[in-house]
Amino acid sequence: MPSVEEIARDIVRREGGFVNDPDDPGGATNHGVTIHTMRALGLDLDADGDVDAEDVRRLSLDQAVEIFITHYFRKPRIDRLPATLQASVFDMQVNAGSNAIRILQDVLNEAGFGPLVRDGALGPKTEAAAARAFEAMGPLLVDAYGIARRDYYYRLADRRPASRKYARRRDGGKGGWIVRAEEFISPRFRLSEAEHRERTAKWAS
Numbered sequence: 001m002p003s004v005e006e007i008a009r010d011i012v013r014r015e016g017g018f019v020n021d022p023d024d025p026g027g028a029t030n031h032g033v034t035i036h037t038m039r040a041l042g043l044d045l046d047a048d049g050d051v052d053a054e055d056v057r058r059l060s061l062d063q064a065v066e067i068f069i070t071h072y073f074r075k076p077r078i079d080r081l082p083a084t085l086q087a088s089v090f091d092m093q094v095n096a097g098s099n100a101i102r103i104l105q106d107v108l109n110e111a112g113f114g115p116l117v118r119d120g121a122l123g124p125k126t127e128a129a130a131a132r133a134f135e136a137m138g139p140l141l142v143d144a145y146g147i148a149r150r151d152y153y154y155r156l157a158d159r160r161p162a163s164r165k166y167a168r169r170r171d172g173g174k175g176g177w178i179v180r181a182e183e184f185i186s187p188r189f190r191l192s193e194a195e196h197r198e199r200t201a202k203w204a205s
Helices: 002-013 035-041 055-059 061-074 083-096 099-110 124-137 140-161 161-167 176-182 193-199
Strands: none
Touching: 002 083, 002 176, 035 055, 035 140, 035 161, 055 176, 061 083, 083 099, 099 124, 099 140, 124 140, 140 161, 140 176, 161 176
C-alpha cells in the first residue's frame, strides 16, 4: 500500500505544472494548488504583500505535496477511510474539494449503507458507513466510487461547455478528467473508446 506522501506525489504528477487557463474556475494553478487555496493559506511567496499568479508560479513541488497532505487528506479525515479507497478520494478532494465526499456519500446511500446527509464532510456516520460498505463489497466499493467520479465529470461537462475540453480531447478521445478517474477503476469497468464517444456525442464539436 503506497504511503500518503507517495499518493500525494502521484497527484502532483497528474496535476502538472503551472497553468492559468481562463476556462478553469480554479484560476492560476501550480502542481494542482490553486491561487484560491494559496490565498486562503496566506502564501505570499514573493513577499510583496499579496498572493497573485507569481506566487503560484513560485510554489515548489514539495510545498504542494505538504499542502495536499495537510489540507486535503488529514484535515478532511480521508485517513479514516478504508485504506484502498483513500487514494481515489484524496485525488478527488484535490480536484473537486468537498464534492469528493459528497460523491462517496451518494455511492454509500445508493448501495444501501445510508441514509447519509450529502454534506461533503467525512464525519463518524460516513466513516462507519464506508467501513461497512468495504466489508461487504471489498474492492468493488473502490470501483463504484471511481465510476461515480467519472459520471460526475461527464455531468459537469454536460452543464458547462467550457469544461468539455477536460473530459474529451480534440480528437474525440478521453480527456484528462476521464483518464484520471479511470486510473482508479478496474479495467473491466473502464469505458471503451466507442462508449466514451457515444457518451459525449451530444456535445457540440
